[in-house]
Amino acid sequence: MASLVFHAFLFSLQFDAPGLGLPGLNLPWQTRHAQLDLVLVTPTPEASPTASKTAKEPLPERRVRAERRKKKRAPPAPPVPPNVAVAPEVAPAPVAPAPVVAAAAPQISAAVTPPPEKVEPPKPDATEETKKAAQEQEDRRQQALALERELARQKAAERATAEAARERQKQEAERVAREAEATRLAKEAENRRLAAEAETRRLAAEAEARRLAAETEARRIAEEQVRHELLRKEAERQDFVRREAARIEAERQEAQRQEAQRMAREAEERRRAQEAEDRRLAQEAEQRRAAEEQARQETARKEAQRQESIRQAREADERRQAQEAEERRLAAEAETRRVAEEQARLEAQRREAERQEVARQEAARRAREAEERRQAREAEERRLAAEAEAARRVAEAEAARKAAEAEARRVADAEAARKAAEAEARRVAEEQARQQALQQAREAEDRRLAAETEARRVEQERARQQAATAERQRAEEARQKQASQSAPPPSSGQRRRTLIGRADQDEQLLIFAEVWRRYVNQRASFDLLDRAKNGAAYLNPWVTVSLRPDGQVENITFDRSSGVPEIDAAVRQVIMMLAPYNRFPRELAAEYDIIEVPAVWSFNRAVRLFWGGG
Numbered sequence: 001m002a003s004l005v006f007h008a009f010l011f012s013l014q015f016d017a018p019g020l021g022l023p024g025l026n027l028p029w030q031t032r033h034a035q036l037d038l039v040l041v042t043p044t045p046e047a048s049p050t051a052s053k054t055a056k057e058p059l060p061e062r063r064v065r066a067e068r069r070k071k072k073r074a075p076p077a078p079p080v081p082p083n084v085a086v087a088p089e090v091a092p093a094p095v096a097p098a099p100v101v102a103a104a105a106p107q108i109s110a111a112v113t114p115p116p117e118k119v120e121p122p123k124p125d126a127t128e129e130t131k132k133a134a135q136e137q138e139d140r141r142q143q144a145l146a147l148e149r150e151l152a153r154q155k156a157a158e159r160a161t162a163e164a165a166r167e168r169q170k171q172e173a174e175r176v177a178r179e180a181e182a183t184r185l186a187k188e189a190e191n192r193r194l195a196a197e198a199e200t201r202r203l204a205a206e207a208e209a210r211r212l213a214a215e216t217e218a219r220r221i222a223e224e225q226v227r228h229e230l231l232r233k234e235a236e237r238q239d240f241v242r243r244e245a246a247r248i249e250a251e252r253q254e255a256q257r258q259e260a261q262r263m264a265r266e267a268e269e270r271r272r273a274q275e276a277e278d279r280r281l282a283q284e285a286e287q288r289r290a291a292e293e294q295a296r297q298e299t300a301r302k303e304a305q306r307q308e309s310i311r312q313a314r315e316a317d318e319r320r321q322a323q324e325a326e327e328r329r330l331a332a333e334a335e336t337r338r339v340a341e342e343q344a345r346l347e348a349q350r351r352e353a354e355r356q357e358v359a360r361q362e363a364a365r366r367a368r369e370a371e372e373r374r375q376a377r378e379a380e381e382r383r384l385a386a387e388a389e390a391a392r393r394v395a396e397a398e399a400a401r402k403a404a405e406a407e408a409r410r411v412a413d414a415e416a417a418r419k420a421a422e423a424e425a426r427r428v429a430e431e432q433a434r435q436q437a438l439q440q441a442r443e444a445e446d447r448r449l450a451a452e453t454e455a456r457r458v459e460q461e462r463a464r465q466q467a468a469t470a471e472r473q474r475a476e477e478a479r480q481k482q483a484s485q486s487a488p489p490p491s492s493g494q495r496r497r498t499l500i501g502r503a504d505q506d507e508q509l510l511i512f513a514e515v516w517r518r519y520v521n522q523r524a525s526f527d528l529l530d531r532a533k534n535g536a537a538y539l540n541p542w543v544t545v546s547l548r549p550d551g552q553v554e555n556i557t558f559d560r561s562s563g564v565p566e567i568d569a570a571v572r573q574v575i576m577m578l579a580p581y582n583r584f585p586r587e588l589a590a591e592y593d594i595i596e597v598p599a600v601w602s603f604n605r606a607v608r609l610f611w612g613g614g
Helices: 002-011 128-282 286-343 345-405 407-485 507-523 526-533 565-578 586-591
Strands: 496-498 542-547 553-560 594-603 607-611
Touching: 002 128, 128 286, 128 407, 286 345, 286 407, 345 407, 345 607, 507 565, 507 586, 507 594, 507 607, 526 565, 526 594, 542 565, 553 565
Parallel strands: 496 594
Antiparallel strands: 542 553, 542 594, 594 607
């Protein structure tokens, strides 16, 4: 504003006006000024040949040049004929010729009309030639005056054009100056506004950076606490596993020692009995000795077979225990790696899903191998029992045949067969009791490990959910903001969403499916599924359950059948019996109409659902 006032004052100054040249109340172009220059020329007329006696009088001729100059800031004035008085036509005076006098009148501020010169009237005796000369002189003077007027008019028009051009240039310069000043002020205001906006953005960015840093630090502290807690629990679990392994190993060694002592006692008793029997048999006939020797050899062979089976069972048990120790070690290492890899969430989820799938397959494989070993043991026990029964029957038949030969020998043989049968029965009973105790110990160990694994998984799931809550809230805010900016186009049909296991990126959907899986694990009827098995060979079915927002079942799809229609029907019946399930959360109900949850159903000793499709 100050610059505009200064420029307006500068342009209003007058440098050639009278006074101080300061601006007043009158506008500069209201006062008009003119400048007039007068030049008086008196020509010398030629002497007439007839008037030689009379002195020649000069005829004055005035030549007027009028120029009007306009001062600075004055608009062009219209051309005005010069106010110059021309002397009337007079006869030349009879005086001596005078030289031409050129007098320049001083510059004046207004039009001046000089008084005409007094010319003596011609004498009455002027000749005709004098009149002609005077007439010619008057004609030349009139032509000179007309020429002067034309020149004055042209010069006035040129000055007016130049003045108008100067005025336009000055106005254009003033306009350019005003526009430049306005542009400069606008640029300064824009620069100040941009600087204020930049400062505001910088402060907002700093505040956002501080908030994000605080949130990051809080998440890091929470994750560090969770990691320390997991490490502490892992250390406690490993210590418990070591103590439990040491206890089991001590119990196994004690059982082996007792079993070795029992077997030594039994061998000693059998040795003594065999020696007594040998001494008794030595007193009998040679023909009976051969038969008894054959029977003894058969008994020794059976005993060697029994000892071999015991040794194989012991070796199998040792291999199983070594394998279990190796599996526990591998499980501990896998758990340590999983805790270390938890920081990279997306990659950890994928690896966790792969590890769980491998572990599930390995567990299924171990279960199948254990089942096969159990069936093999039962088959071996049935075979041994059958062989013992066959041997007993052969011995009884042989004893009956021998009873015909001698009553005393029959009684002795029957007594020996009875004792052998009782010993074999005791051995079989003890072996069955030992196998049952080992089976119960394995089942207890499996239940304990499963409980520990489930507890660790629950703790890890809770920590992961807490860590993901903030991220999910930010994602929800961003999704709501994006939805408010541009509403999604309406989709045709139902909005379906299929869970892809633990690797699924939707945390809310994963939590909902996990709650549904635990509910089925706790409430599903195992008896119904166990009756449907009926001893038939089957596969663990892979079932996808489609749920509606109200918790009702929309569809049940068997991606992989169990191979037994009764088991498939029982699974379908269990799913429908537990309906309706929990309703969808508000966020899921707003996004999906149908949620499909695939899972692998296992019901060996209890109903367990494992994630499928991921």
